[in-house]
Amino acid sequence: MEIIEKQSGAAFKLKKGQLLKVIDPKGEQVSDMVLFNADDKREKISSGKTIDFEESILITKANYLWSNRSNKMMEILEDTNGRNDFLLAPCSPETFKIMYSNEEYHPSCFENLYTNLEKFGIEPDEIPTAFNIFMNVQFDEFGKISVDPPLSKAGDYVTFEAKMDLIVGLTACSAEDSNGGSFKPIHYEILD
Amino acid sequence: MEIIEKQSGAAFKLKKGQLLKVIDPKGEQVSDMVLFNADDKREKISSGKTIDFEESILITKANYLWSNRSNKMMEILEDTNGRNDFLLAPCSPETFKIMYSNEEYHPSCFENLYTNLEKFGIEPDEIPTAFNIFMNVQFDEFGKISVDPPLSKAGDYVTFEAKMDLIVGLTACSAEDSNGGSFKPIHYEILD
Numbered sequence A, B: 001m002e003i004i005e006k007q008s009g010a011a012f013k014l015k016k017g018q019l020l021k022v023i024d025p026k027g028e029q030v031s032d033m034v035l036f037n038a039d040d041k042r043e044k045i046s047s048g049k050t051i052d053f054e055e056s057i058l059i060t061k062a063n064y065l066w067s068n069r070s071n072k073m074m075e076i077l078e079d080t081n082g083r084n085d086f087l088l089a090p091c092s093p094e095t096f097k098i099m100y101s102n103e104e105y106h107p108s109c110f111e112n113l114y115t116n117l118e119k120f121g122i123e124p125d126e127i128p129t130a131f132n133i134f135m136n137v138q139f140d141e142f143g144k145i146s147v148d149p150p151l152s153k154a155g156d157y158v159t160f161e162a163k164m165d166l167i168v169g170l171t172a173c174s175a176e177d178s179n180g181g182s183f184k185p186i187h188y189e190i191l192d
Helices: A047-054 A093-100 A109-120 B047-054 B093-100 B109-120
Strands: A002-004 A009-014 A019-024 A031-037 A064-066 A072-079 A131-133 A136-139 A145-148 A156-162 A166-171 A186-191 B002-004 B009-014 B019-024 B031-037 B064-066 B072-079 B131-133 B136-139 B145-148 B156-162 B166-171 B186-191
Touching: A002 A009, A009 A109, A009 A186, A019 A031, A031 A072, A031 A109, A047 A064, A047 B047, A047 B093, A093 A109, A093 B047, A109 A166, A166 A186, B002 B009, B009 B109, B009 B186, B019 B031, B031 B072, B031 B109, B047 B064, B093 B109, B109 B166, B166 B186
Parallel strands: none
Antiparallel strands: A002 A186, A009 A166, A019 A156, A019 A186, A031 A131, A031 A166, A064 A072, A072 A156, A136 A145, B002 B186, B009 B166, B019 B156, B019 B186, B031 B131, B031 B166, B064 B072, B072 B156, B136 B145
């Protein structure tokens, strides 16, 4: 079991066929995940392709995560919570400046993704919209969105199967709004 | 007035402060638009940043289109139709293969974007989720989406103001579902 400490991140390789289990150990925490083809990092996770092919804004068990080249990157095998977000970009320094008028330094998923992915030669500008595990973004019929505390309880998890060799970036979210004002770790496990 | 013929595209530069008026001359047609910073094409339009900062899935008059670097790329000054989509990636050859079981060659917005943007050194893998002008993607409370015929009438238009020097890619959509089974041109005008 690997631990991503609060307001930090990790990046690692996942082989085709391996499973990734992402766990919310304390409940009400979010984990942003980005994916790249390990053999050609220009191929990466795409919210636009996934929402199109899965015909849903809400992605959960039995859905696939698709790439910008229209290939399956992961399949979701289990999702004990059932609510994830694929609308919003990872929180970044500008998120806190623009949305929260916070001018001070603030850790962010964006920084925690690109600093961890740097070892694979991935640059900040290459970070796409993440699949935000456990994130609870509500929307109404007019499209108005609100970021609410996650519905996940301690021990909830999502299990993904890699459909190609992948580079994975994963965080324990740094944004107050995403986790009800508390900062918590995320656990993950790679299963063969 | 420039004409984008049915199932084709265009790419051009737009200076900061210039206006781009995109017109649906016959009604019920979609135009996919992508944006790049003219001075550094690694900065580009981001659905994830836009939906986050504008706090809405539906983007229309008075909203901004934001970049992956959290900068404003365009402001929407007018929108006589009022319905656009920012969820779905441009239709691609795989869209027709996977969604419509069409194995034959089919023109697509993706191809029409990258072939026109090639002259600016932009490669297919760099095409992000487009802002889909006039596209009518409906969604329910469970997140289920459907691509319905556009609500736009002949002559409807959207006017954008460039907030930085831009490279713009623009199409007249090639997908049957996006325009009610008819293929039509798109008109546009650049105003100083």
